[in-house]
Every structure is written in C-alpha cells, then in structure tokens.
Amino acid sequence: MIPYGRHSINADDIDAVVDVLEHHFLTQGQMVPAFERAICDYTGSGYCTAVNSGTSGLHVACLALGIGPEDCVWTSPISFVASANCALYCGATVDFVDIDPHTRNMSITALKEKLVEAAASGSLPKAIVVVHFSGLSCDMKTIGALAAEYGVKIIEDAAHAFGGNYLAEAIGRGRYSDICVFSFHPVKSITTAEGGAVTTNDEGLAQRIELYAKHGVTRDPKLLTEVQGPWYYQQHLLGYNYRLSDLHAALGISQLTRLDEFVSKRRRLAAQYEALLQGLPIRKPLVDAERQSAWHLYMIEVQSHDRASVFATLQSKGIGANVHYIPIHLQPFYAQLGFRPGQFPNAEMFYSNAITLPLYPDMTDAQQHVVVDTLTSILQ
Numbered sequence: 001m002i003p004y005g006r007h008s009i010n011a012d013d014i015d016a017v018v019d020v021l022e023h024h025f026l027t028q029g030q031m032v033p034a035f036e037r038a039i040c041d042y043t044g045s046g047y048c049t050a051v052n053s054g055t056s057g058l059h060v061a062c063l064a065l066g067i068g069p070e071d072c073v074w075t076s077p078i079s080f081v082a083s084a085n086c087a088l089y090c091g092a093t094v095d096f097v098d099i100d101p102h103t104r105n106m107s108i109t110a111l112k113e114k115l116v117e118a119a120a121s122g123s124l125p126k127a128i129v130v131v132h133f134s135g136l137s138c139d140m141k142t143i144g145a146l147a148a149e150y151g152v153k154i155i156e157d158a159a160h161a162f163g164g165n166y167l168a169e170a171i172g173r174g175r176y177s178d179i180c181v182f183s184f185h186p187v188k189s190i191t192t193a194e195g196g197a198v199t200t201n202d203e204g205l206a207q208r209i210e211l212y213a214k215h216g217v218t219r220d221p222k223l224l225t226e227v228q229g230p231w232y233y234q235q236h237l238l239g240y241n242y243r244l245s246d247l248h249a250a251l252g253i254s255q256l257t258r259l260d261e262f263v264s265k266r267r268r269l270a271a272q273y274e275a276l277l278q279g280l281p282i283r284k285p286l287v288d289a290e291r292q293s294a295w296h297l298y299m300i301e302v303q304s305h306d307r308a309s310v311f312a313t314l315q316s317k318g319i320g321a322n323v324h325y326i327p328i329h330l331q332p333f334y335a336q337l338g339f340r341p342g343q344f345p346n347a348e349m350f351y352s353n354a355i356t357l358p359l360y361p362d363m364t365d366a367q368q369h370v371v372v373d374t375l376t377s378i379l380q
C-alpha cells in the first residue's frame, strides 16, 4: 500500500533521541528550550512554547486569549475537529464560516458577511481560528485587517503549514495574527511523534501560554509576588500539564534541520501531480506564488465520477487514498449542538468530492506514477 502520508526518520533523528536517553534529562532539560529557540529562529516569531500536541496548543491559545463561557469562536468546517473543540474546552460556543471552493480555506467573502451581521446583532466572536488547509496560507493580510476592524482575535491553526510561506515570510511569523499553532503528529511537516508548538509576538500572551501549558506554575522572578527561598514557585492560574518531553524535543530539533528539505520534496511532488494530472476531469489544488504551500496534503475533487467508487478502486489497487475532512458541523457531536446539513454548502460539496492522494517526502517518482496511472485509468 502506498500510504497517503508518512514520516521520514533518519539515523541522525534516532541518534538525537538515543543521546537524550543516555546522557540527558528526559523532561524539563535543555532540549525543549533549544527546540523552542529553533522554532523562533525558523519562523521569525518572538516567542514559542512547545507542547505535547497541536490540540493542546490550540487549547492553551484559546485560554491565553481569555476565551470563556461567554464567548463564541469561529472556524472553518473543513478541518480536523481539534480546530473547533479547543473553543468548547473553554466553555465557549463554536460557529463556522463556509469555505472558498478555490482555496478551500475559510471564505473571506463569507467571513466579511458574517462579521457585518454579527456586529449588527451584537454577537461578534472573541476569536477566529483560521486553518491553513493542506498547507496553503489563508489571506492573512485581509484577515488581520478584519480582526482589527471588528476587535476579534486571530489564532492560526497551522497544523498543516509548518514550512509554508505567506508573502515571502514563514508561516508562524505571526505578522497578522495573535497566536499560531503547529502540530508535529507523524503525518505533518516534521514530527516529534506527538507534539506541537505555539508561537506569538506578544510577551503577555507568551507568558500566559507558558503558564497554561505548565500547571499555571511559575518560577520566573519577574512573575513571583514574593520569594520564600530558592525552592519557591507559585501557581497563578489553573493550567494543564501539556509539556513536551526532552526526548520528543530532541527528535523535533533534528527533524527541524530537515524541514526545508521535506517541504521542497513535497513541493516538487505537488508540481509533478499538477502536470501529470492535467486533462483529467478533476479540480486540483490552487497554486499561488504569494502563499507557497507546505503541501501537507494533495487533494483532488472528482467531478464526473462517484467519489466512493473512485476511492474504493484506488484502495483496491494499493493506493492509500484518504478524505480530509468530514465537515466538523456534520459530526454527530456537533449535530447535537444544533448544526445541520446544508448550513455550509461549499464545505459539504468539497467533502462529497474530495480525495487525498499520497504525498510525503520519501515518496518516489515511481510510486507517484503508479498513483497517477491508476487514477487516470479510473477516470478516463
């Protein structure tokens, strides 16, 4: 089976983890701070907190922005459930903004309309979680301007987008958002097995992110209200244990040195798909020079064929196709909250036709040709 995604681990990655096991602290040593500094260097962001998953990162991002039971958070229905669940963890309510069929990201037109309506009815969201779906950045300049106009906070769910660019800067730079969250799950751009990171340029937010991810406990002399001795620490808020371990961080540091190589391999394969799939009755992903995708996923939409049968044939021929994602509002849990089919038609249309083709750094040209030839024989 050619999988839809797969991590790439080399001898240096393994040595980095073994070195920690043999010579260093397993947690709360030097690896996590070194990983955080490396992520700041890579993205150009001011502050970074490494966490034990992207989901934890989204949760502490919401907490740091003060999201609570009185608030509403908007996100895209075409994302992993974590993009919406993070708001529910804080007791807030969630609503969705439909996608743009071309970018497959949150539609800017739909967002503007919904903001106008919400402003008129006094129901503006506290924050919007924008998702750089498949690794293609959202139109952050416009989103940042809307956020300023309406007084809304912006969280970038960049789980797909580490290594991608927006207007020639790294995603995670955070020029147009409050907080940016990455995931290091094995199918993502780099992996720590499980893990994530939260970046921001705001010192106050960075302090709160750090506290929420670490029990709400601090030893920082700048934050302590008194010092009873060198052992002393204080709990300032109700935080969680969302720490990344040094073992995971060591893998992350090693993987980060390979990120550009991974992304350039993904970009090369995506460009080859673009050329090789020419002429088939499918919609291919948008390619845009202003926002160079990290190509986490390569998704096509079948237009003239039944998606389920194309999917089944691909699988039967050893091609690990996948579907990203079932619209969040159609999940039984979200239906219980009152969401209904038909509310976000572009998301539902995309879902009904979408197929994710295999794409990962170590995919060979020969494997890609098998995928293309099989798909071509099904669709022609």
Ligand SMILES: *Cc1c(COP(=O)(O)O)cnc(C)c1O
Pocket (backbone or CB within 6 Å): 053, 054, 055, 056, 079, 080, 082, 083, 131, 157, 159, 160, 182, 183, 184, 185, 194, 195, 196
């Ligand atoms: C993977 C993913 C997450 C969650 O990341 P984990 O590290 O698996 O917790 C959140 N949002 C999106 C869009 C993702 O793809």
